[in-house]
Amino acid sequence: MNLKYPEKTGAFFMHVLKNDQIKKFLSQLKEFDSKLYLHSMRVGLLCIDCGIDYNYNEKDLTVLACSGLLHEIGKLKTPYKNIEEIENHPKKGFLILEHFEFKEVRKIVVGHHEYSKTNPFPRKDTPCMKKKTDRREYNKKRLDLTQIVSLANMTEHFLTKKMTDKELSKSYVEELLKKEFAGNSSLIPQVLCRF
Ligand SMILES: [Fe+2]
Numbered sequence: 573m574n575l576k577y578p579e580k581t582g583a584f585f586m587h588v589l590k591n592d593q594i595k596k597f598l599s600q601l602k603e604f605d606s607k608l609y610l611h612s613m614r615v616g617l618l619c620i621d622c623g624i625d626y627n628y629n630e631k632d633l634t635v636l637a638c639s640g641l642l643h644e645i646g647k648l649k650t651p652y653k654n655i656e657e658i659e660n661h662p663k664k665g666f667l668i669l670e671h672f673e674f675k676e677v678r679k680i681v682v683g684h685h686e687y688s689k690t691n692p693f694p695r696k697d698t699p700c701m702k703k704k705t706d707r708r709e710y711n712k713k714r715l716d717l718t719q720i721v722s723l724a725n726m727t728e729h730f731l732t733k734k735m736t737d738k739e740l741s742k743s744y745v746e747e748l749l750k751k752e753f754a755g756n757s758s759l760i761p762q763v764l765c766r767f
């Protein structure tokens with residue numbers, strides 16, 4: 573990973589990792605699945621580095637970092653073979669984080685797969701959160717933060733997964749993201765330049 577602000581991001585990351593609840597959740601994740609744990613750590617770092625670019629204050633940056641670190645926490649008790657169960661992991665994450673210190677985090681975690689054009693879940697009608705029929709409360713900051721977590725997650729998955737026997741090139745991943753990411757497309761180069 574090619575962070576833009578390695579020192580600042582690293583220092584903030586270490587600061588967030590001191591949080592007792594974060595420590596507990598991450599150690600559970602590490603024990604459950606070490607690859608998922610490493611993926612979560614990388615998404616957390618990416619989120620902070622991008623958040624610094626957007627001049628987020630300490631509170632928002634903390635929410636962003638925690639959301640990146642904990643976005644897959646709902647997979648803890650998820651059997652991998654069952655598609656329905658897997659698609660339910662954002663909701664499970666929302667429930668697991670009920671008593672988490674930063675209340676916004678669970679609302680971001682539940683939406684981290686909703687910026688997919690082809691298969692948003694668990695809610696299928698996103699990212700149209702402005703629809704009158706949508707019961708979700710509209711919150712611009714939360715939408716912005718959710719998009720960053722969602723895109724950091726997608727990019728990290730695409731670039732570290734070997735879909736064939738070859739690693740996917742950055743230009744190929746850029747095309748994939750343009751087809752798949754339903755959020756603000758100007759975020760795509762922002763995240764990709766960090767790889
Ligand atoms: Fe996920």
Ligand SMILES: [Fe+2]
Pocket residue numbers: 611643644725729
């Ligand atoms: Fe993920």
